[in-house]
Amino acid sequence: MKNKSIWLETKKPKTNASLNQNIDVDILIIGGGLTGISTAYELKDSNQKICLVERNTIGQGTTGNTTGKLTFLQAIKYSKIQKIRNQKISKKYYESQIEALKIAENIIQKENIDCDFIKTTTYVYADAKKEIKKLTKEAKLLTKFKADIKINNNQNFKTISTENSFVFHPLKYLYALEEICLKSNIAIYENTPIISLKKINNKYLCQTSNNYQIKANKVVIACHYPFFLFPFFMPLKSHIKQSYIMASKTKEYKNISLITTKKTISYRYQKQYKIFLANSHNIANKLNKKEQFLKLMQLNNNYNPDYLWSNKDIYTNDHIPFIGLIKPNLYLATAYNAWGMTNAILAGQILKDLILEKENKYKELFNPLRNPNLKTILKSTLNITLNAKSFIQNKIFLQKSWYKYVKINHKTIKVNNSKQVNNRCPHMNCSLIYNEVEQTFECPCHASTFDKNGKCIKGPSKYDI
Numbered sequence: 001m002k003n004k005s006i007w008l009e010t011k012k013p014k015t016n017a018s019l020n021q022n023i024d025v026d027i028l029i030i031g032g033g034l035t036g037i038s039t040a041y042e043l044k045d046s047n048q049k050i051c052l053v054e055r056n057t058i059g060q061g062t063t064g065n066t067t068g069k070l071t072f073l074q075a076i077k078y079s080k081i082q083k084i085r086n087q088k089i090s091k092k093y094y095e096s097q098i099e100a101l102k103i104a105e106n107i108i109q110k111e112n113i114d115c116d117f118i119k120t121t122t123y124v125y126a127d128a129k130k131e132i133k134k135l136t137k138e139a140k141l142l143t144k145f146k147a148d149i150k151i152n153n154n155q156n157f158k159t160i161s162t163e164n165s166f167v168f169h170p171l172k173y174l175y176a177l178e179e180i181c182l183k184s185n186i187a188i189y190e191n192t193p194i195i196s197l198k199k200i201n202n203k204y205l206c207q208t209s210n211n212y213q214i215k216a217n218k219v220v221i222a223c224h225y226p227f228f229l230f231p232f233f234m235p236l237k238s239h240i241k242q243s244y245i246m247a248s249k250t251k252e253y254k255n256i257s258l259i260t261t262k263k264t265i266s267y268r269y270q271k272q273y274k275i276f277l278a279n280s281h282n283i284a285n286k287l288n289k290k291e292q293f294l295k296l297m298q299l300n301n302n303y304n305p306d307y308l309w310s311n312k313d314i315y316t317n318d319h320i321p322f323i324g325l326i327k328p329n330l331y332l333a334t335a336y337n338a339w340g341m342t343n344a345i346l347a348g349q350i351l352k353d354l355i356l357e358k359e360n361k362y363k364e365l366f367n368p369l370r371n372p373n374l375k376t377i378l379k380s381t382l383n384i385t386l387n388a389k390s391f392i393q394n395k396i397f398l399q400k401s402w403y404k405y406v407k408i409n410h411k412t413i414k415v416n417n418s419k420q421v422n423n424r425c426p427h428m429n430c431s432l433i434y435n436e437v438e439q440t441f442e443c444p445c446h447a448s449t450f451d452k453n454g455k456c457i458k459g460p461s462k463y464d465i
């Protein structure tokens, strides 16, 4: 059994050098996941000097650990947006997802990308009475939007399905775009973390961890969770959820993918493997990771997976991602609410238009600085409460369990009883939890993740431990 994603194991990255000099560019893109690479790809013919920097290796962040479904059927997303915003906004989001599917299809055809891109029937499924009621509402809304869906009412369950959806190998797609970007003279540097961002005389000045400076007229933050607190103040506007995934060989390949209304279970097939996801929860809760992996296997009735991994994504208060300008010449694209395949591909086009000062019909929908309303403010309060809960529980309970008291020369002293040397997250000093299955140290406050050697592999932390 491999304790990593099926994508990371079946498509190896090419390596790019790290930055070893100060540089001056028109556009700097920070982050080499699907958002950063899609943005670079869209800007490749813009006659701008572009540079993309990646903290570790391209594609090994959230994108390398996804489940790779491309669909506009996103559980009961449209009723959720309608409830918090309104029907017009919900319809606009629906249109954006249909457009994202077309963009993906066009790019794959135009560039002749071999990425196991397959048209698949997606089902949203509900069986409990309460969930069926929610799915009925979603079906009504999608019918109003004239969506291409089928509704199936069975005695014990209900489904909405569409044939207009796809699955793919996210890294085969990503690395093909990376190759095109490199051929178009976009500079890509790996192992180059950005640790600070300042504005000096109309230019942004970014400092890398190995003390080089990048000056840029425009900067795109495509690093998933921003590494700075201000100006955007992400913790107030979002929360993070973790899910557990397994891939196991199966003899029953089906060309379908399925999501339940609560999105607690979903699955798809990749060649001879069934990829099964379950057990999503706020990272502030359920700190025993081994237990969560066991629950995943139990739900799939299979204790012998070939691949086992987890992944975390950022969720917004109104279920709509943040894509757009957050300060003059500073752009952000993130928080896709676990639907980042369509949204990151779309973000590339939106950011291209904004950077090149062209109109884009989704500018207002995804505007990261959109006004809050009473419902999103209430959600912010919940986010703060959960963050505070995690922080306090973390300080009081976790830290205690990681120390033991021993008597030496009649004196009681506290010694570190944990497996790591330093068990604090460099981001905000929270205690880290050990994930035995993936052998990582994880922060339950803002999801920074460190490998067994203390190297930061995910999250807002700018430093290793």
Ligand SMILES: Cc1cc2nc3c(=O)[nH]c(=O)nc-3n(C[C@H](O)[C@H](O)[C@H](O)COP(=O)(O)OP(=O)(O)OC[C@H]3O[C@@H](n4cnc5c(N)ncnc54)[C@H](O)[C@@H]3O)c2cc1C
Binding pocket: 030, 031, 032, 033, 034, 035, 036, 053, 054, 055, 056, 057, 058, 059, 060, 061, 062, 063, 064, 065, 066, 067, 068, 069, 070, 071, 192, 193, 194, 195, 222, 223, 224, 227, 241, 242, 243, 244, 245, 277, 310, 311, 312, 313, 333, 334, 336, 337, 338, 339, 340, 341, 342, 343, 344, 457, 458, 459, 462
């Ligand atoms: C369990 C799970 C399943 C999912 N399944 C699906 C699905 O089926 N379909 C779908 O549409 N979406 C899915 N998603 C969502 C999707 O995977 C993500 O939204 C998407 O991959 C995010 O891409 P990204 O490029 O924004 O982030 P990432 O892929 O995380 O890329 C960000 C990059 O920035 C780098 N970075 C970070 N900080 C710095 C820094 N300071 N300097 C330089 N580089 C930095 C990171 O190393 C990373 O490589 C899923 C998410 C989860 C959690």
